[in-house]
Structures are given as C-alpha cells and as structure tokens.
Amino acid sequence: MDRNIGYGMASVKPGKNDLCSCGSGKKYKRCCMGKVALRPPMPSVEELNQLIALFNAGRLIEVESRTRLLVERYPESGFTWKLLGATLHRLGKDALAALKKAAKLLPNDAEAHYNLGVTQKSLGQLDAAVASYRRAIELKPDSADAYNNLGHALQDLGQFDGAQVAYRRALELNPNYVGAHYNLGNVLRDIGRLDDAIASCRRALEIQPDFVEARSNLLFSLNYTASHDSSYCLAEAREFGLRASKKVTSRFSTWECADQPERLKVGIVSGDLRNHPVGYALKSLLEHLDAENIELIAYSTNPKIDAFTVLLKPYFAAWKPLYNLNDEAAARLIHADGVHVLLDLSGHTEHNRLPMFAWKPAPVQASWLGYFATTGVAEMDYLLMSEAAVPQAHQKHFTETIWYLPDTWICFTPPEITLPVTSLPALQNGHLTFGCFQRLDKLGDAVLAAWANILTALPGAKLRMACRQLGDQAVVAEFSARLRQHGIDIARVTMQGPALSRDEYLARYAEVDVMLDSFPYPGVTTTCEALWMGVPTLTIAGDTLLARQGAGVLAAAGMNEWIANGVADYTAKAVALAGDVPRLATLRSVLRERVGTSPLYDAKRFAKNFEAALWGMYQAKSSSIAPNTLNASA
Numbered sequence: 001m002d003r004n005i006g007y008g009m010a011s012v013k014p015g016k017n018d019l020c021s022c023g024s025g026k027k028y029k030r031c032c033m034g035k036v037a038l039r040p041p042m043p044s045v046e047e048l049n050q051l052i053a054l055f056n057a058g059r060l061i062e063v064e065s066r067t068r069l070l071v072e073r074y075p076e077s078g079f080t081w082k083l084l085g086a087t088l089h090r091l092g093k094d095a096l097a098a099l100k101k102a103a104k105l106l107p108n109d110a111e112a113h114y115n116l117g118v119t120q121k122s123l124g125q126l127d128a129a130v131a132s133y134r135r136a137i138e139l140k141p142d143s144a145d146a147y148n149n150l151g152h153a154l155q156d157l158g159q160f161d162g163a164q165v166a167y168r169r170a171l172e173l174n175p176n177y178v179g180a181h182y183n184l185g186n187v188l189r190d191i192g193r194l195d196d197a198i199a200s201c202r203r204a205l206e207i208q209p210d211f212v213e214a215r216s217n218l219l220f221s222l223n224y225t226a227s228h229d230s231s232y233c234l235a236e237a238r239e240f241g242l243r244a245s246k247k248v249t250s251r252f253s254t255w256e257c258a259d260q261p262e263r264l265k266v267g268i269v270s271g272d273l274r275n276h277p278v279g280y281a282l283k284s285l286l287e288h289l290d291a292e293n294i295e296l297i298a299y300s301t302n303p304k305i306d307a308f309t310v311l312l313k314p315y316f317a318a319w320k321p322l323y324n325l326n327d328e329a330a331a332r333l334i335h336a337d338g339v340h341v342l343l344d345l346s347g348h349t350e351h352n353r354l355p356m357f358a359w360k361p362a363p364v365q366a367s368w369l370g371y372f373a374t375t376g377v378a379e380m381d382y383l384l385m386s387e388a389a390v391p392q393a394h395q396k397h398f399t400e401t402i403w404y405l406p407d408t409w410i411c412f413t414p415p416e417i418t419l420p421v422t423s424l425p426a427l428q429n430g431h432l433t434f435g436c437f438q439r440l441d442k443l444g445d446a447v448l449a450a451w452a453n454i455l456t457a458l459p460g461a462k463l464r465m466a467c468r469q470l471g472d473q474a475v476v477a478e479f480s481a482r483l484r485q486h487g488i489d490i491a492r493v494t495m496q497g498p499a500l501s502r503d504e505y506l507a508r509y510a511e512v513d514v515m516l517d518s519f520p521y522p523g524v525t526t527t528c529e530a531l532w533m534g535v536p537t538l539t540i541a542g543d544t545l546l547a548r549q550g551a552g553v554l555a556a557a558g559m560n561e562w563i564a565n566g567v568a569d570y571t572a573k574a575v576a577l578a579g580d581v582p583r584l585a586t587l588r589s590v591l592r593e594r595v596g597t598s599p600l601y602d603a604k605r606f607a608k609n610f611e612a613a614l615w616g617m618y619q620a621k622s623s624s625i626a627p628n629t630l631n632a633s634a
Helices: 047-058 058-075 078-089 096-105 110-121 127-139 144-156 159-173 178-190 194-207 210-222 230-246 277-288 308-316 327-336 392-397 425-429 445-457 473-483 500-511 525-532 546-556 569-580 579-596 603-622
Strands: 262-268 296-301 318-321 341-344 364-367 382-383 401-406 433-437 462-466 493-496 514-516 535-542
Touching: 047 058, 047 078, 058 078, 078 110, 096 110, 110 127, 110 500, 110 514, 127 144, 144 178, 159 178, 159 473, 178 194, 178 210, 210 230, 230 392, 262 603, 277 308, 277 525, 296 308, 296 327, 308 425, 341 603, 364 603, 382 603, 401 546, 401 603, 425 433, 425 473, 425 579, 433 445, 433 500, 445 473, 445 569, 462 500, 473 493, 473 525, 500 525, 514 525, 514 569, 525 535, 525 546, 525 579, 535 546, 535 569, 569 579
Parallel strands: 262 296, 262 341, 296 318, 341 364, 364 382, 382 401, 433 462, 433 514, 462 493, 514 535
Antiparallel strands: none
C-alpha cells in the first residue's frame, strides 16, 4: 500500500512570450539549447494559465480537448505537452508519449521529469521511472516528493536499502511528510523491522489522524507481531472502521438488485486478480461455480494485469476497474450494477478499498480469502471462514459475523506446470534440509529462536531460505546478523532472492526435505504449494484467526500430525518427524496424491459449498431488510 505522489501543475508557470520553451527561464536567443533563430510560436500566457486553473479544478475532459488543439498548433511548446500528459494520466489514459515529449522539450524542467516518472512507475517501467526521478532530483534537490517516489520505485525493484535512503531523505527535507513516513513503514516491515515499521505508521497518524491508508497499514503490520493481544487489535480495527465511516457523506440504504433473484449477482473487489496467491486460490473456484446461479462482476483495484489475469477474465460477466475512481464514485458504480453480494478479497492488504465498503453499495458485503483478521468495517456483514480457522469462542474478535464454510475456507488451484515430485534430498545429501520461503517480515525473533533450537538438536541439518527481500545484499547482511544473534551458523544457511518465474520457484522445493512455517503469521499458499511438491510443512495452531491459518490448511489436507501446539511442541516435532528419514521419503512419494484427494484440492466440492454460502448470506441478510429497500423490478 505504498503511496506514490502524483502530478501537480500549479507549481510551474509558463514564462513570458519571450522566454524559451525548454524551461530554463532564459531569453530565447540566449537559451541553453543554443538556439539563435526566432522563437517558434507559443501559446499565450493567459491561455495556459486558464488551462492550469481548469486542471486544478478537475475539469480534465475540457483540459484534454483544449490542450490537444494547442499541441497541434504549437508542437514545440513543452509546457503544453506536460499539461496534456498530466491530464491524460489523471483520466486513466495513455500519457507516456506526451510526457516523453514534454521531458525532451523541457530538459531542465524538474516537474516534467517527475511527471514522466509517475507514469513510467504506473506502467511498471521501474528502471525508467528511477532514472526520471533521479533527473528531477538533479534539477530540484530539495524535492521531497521526488525522493519519496524514487523510494517507491526502488522498493518495487527489490532495492529495499536504497528505498530506505530515499524515504529518509524525503523526511529530512520535510519531517512532517506523511506519505514518506507511511512508505518508510512499509519498507521497514518488508525487511522484518516490525517495531520500527509500526512506529512509522503511528508517526504518519500523529500528523494526519484521518489517514485511513496508514491506519490500514498499521493493522496489517500488527498481524506480524505477537506483542498485542486480540482485544487491542480489534480496538484498532474498530477505529479504522469509524474513521472510514466518517468519510461517507450518504450511505446507501436502498439497492437496485432484485429481492428474490433467480441468479445472484456477485461482485468481487480485489487488486490481486493476477499472478498472485489470491488469483491462484480463486481460479479453481471460478472454474466450478454454476454460471446459471451466480453472475460474477470483477471490480479491479489495481492497474497491473498479466497472463494470469487473462485466464481469469472469461469467468466474469463484466470487468470494471476501480483504481481511477474515488470511494464515492466506486460505490455508486457498484450500486448501479445491482450487486446482491459484494466480496472483499483484500482486507487490509495492498490495493484494498475497504473505505468504499463503508458506503454500503450492496445489501450484503463479506470479506474472504485475502486477509486473516477482522476488517473493523461495521458495514462488512460477514467473514467467510472455516470453524478450524475460527472456533466459536473466537467470534468475539471480529466486527463481522462469521459465516462458516464446511471443510475448508480455501481451495488450492494446482499449478499448470508439469513438475514431478523429486526424491527426498536427504537421501542424496546425507543431511536434512529445512526450508522456509516466507517473507522476512514474518520471521520475528521467536521464530529464529525456535529454529536455533532445532538446528542445535540436529547438528547436521541445514536451512534453505528464499524470498524477494533476500535479493538485496544489504538486507541479506542485516538478516545474517540477526541469525548470528540467535546462535545460527550462517554457513548452515542458504539464502536466495526472488525466483524469475513460478516454475523456477516451485522447483526450489526439490532441495528441501521439510518446511518450517512462520508464526504468528503462517503461510497459506506456500504451504499448499509445498504439499503439492511433496514437502510437508510443520506449523503451529495459534490463538487467533491469522495464527491458525497454517493449521487450517494442514487439517483440510489431512496432515494433523504436522500441527504443533505451541513453540516447544513445534521444536520437538521438528526433531522427531524430520529425524526419521525413511518415513519422510515414503511420505514424499505419496503426498501429492494424498492431498490431491483432500477437501483442500476438491474444487467441485468447494464451489458447491461456496455457492451455498453466497445464497445463504443473501437470504439471511435480505430477510432482515425491509422489502421496500430492494427494487424488485431490477
């Protein structure tokens, strides 16, 4: 949920008609471009200032129309190209060509390069965006915005140390820069510095208490630490919901959907309809839902698409982006579509639109799949879960009503990659190899201490780790120091950065005998993938929904013996189970077939249960809604 600061035009004014269009501010005949001919025709100062006023007033369609005419008439006017590019970007249109033209015509205009970087970043052209931001900083060294956005691009490139430096420089220039505090918190969490990450979030909220994105990020970060109990996290979540509700000017209380539909219209709000764990888990469900009973509409909150997005799209009757709409406009769009049940697949993760749910655009709203705690949004009616993940006694930890799915709350989609299960590595290596492919922010001191005890008890064992953050050597050095502090010999640890593809990532399981899960934030997709590749995962059944996710997955897969009851049991099980190499070799040879017939992989069964849940939630909720609040003619 990094904050990328966008365009602004008000800070740059066109010069007088006798000034060069390169942005240097020099007389045309003495300009830095070395021109000596008469200055080419340029639009008048008055006309450009009028367009700037319209831009700042949000009258973007009018600005686009008029600036297109101006660039045809005055093709050498760099400022006009800059204005056109900024306008196109805000309208969600292709702005790259216009902004490249502006940067070429205005080589010494910091804002032209900055704006180009914003568009390059939004298109995923990260290296180009970094170059544009660095050029903007050369021209305007005191630009806190440019440093903030540079950090944002570097973080996406996996250059976490460079991102920290950029964010801290932005804060040196502007100590109250709320976006930079927010982004610094993100990168600190990414590399496992949780206390510092939470402190950065709290600093952002001290400066701007109604900054709901920072409050959402704080809740997400709290999930990684065991320092706060469930009541504390619930109170923080309620505060988020209260802040989100205060931004709603007119909450919907009537809806356009039919009150007794033959076909239920279901909206899915997500920024992860792509090559992402949420996308993987969703695909098998979509393949088996009955299209005669359920009509799906995708509301994408992320402009990023990929080949996996292309695979998902055919399962939806409509695909509507929300990322260029504010919360009110997004809510009105969904309301007008007549959605019966609106599903949130993000919770407090990246690209979430939880404040939009506070407008109540659908009569029934539920959270599922992407987040493992309460949203805190009072208008979120349900949370879809299994009883193994949320025992009855834990329902008090949620603002939502828990709607129980039988067997499992998730169904894993086997990868469409033909990778055979390999033989147990220990048979060839002569030693056991533990593995963990979790993010560093999941690996707190308690996890590392438990691993140290396991490795001490099994002196021949080794540890293999892989995650995106380990692609940054500065992060590797910092994490290695943490391992040493816990008494782990770095010579026994192999660290790998991100894989280039999913098949390369899955192939890494061939080098691991047993996966060690993280806690209190366990893996879900990583555990499903490990099981599919024949590698058992040892997890802990914690005291919260989040901490029980690994246990829920293993229980659905019929792997209860690999669920530990606390850290001591986790250590003991690792030594006992992992120490029996013949037993591990046998398990590896049958594990894919074994879990493949379990509820965790039974997509038809899961889709039937999920469809029943959608209808059940709607019928339960609609029975409590006054009949005249639903438009029966819709």
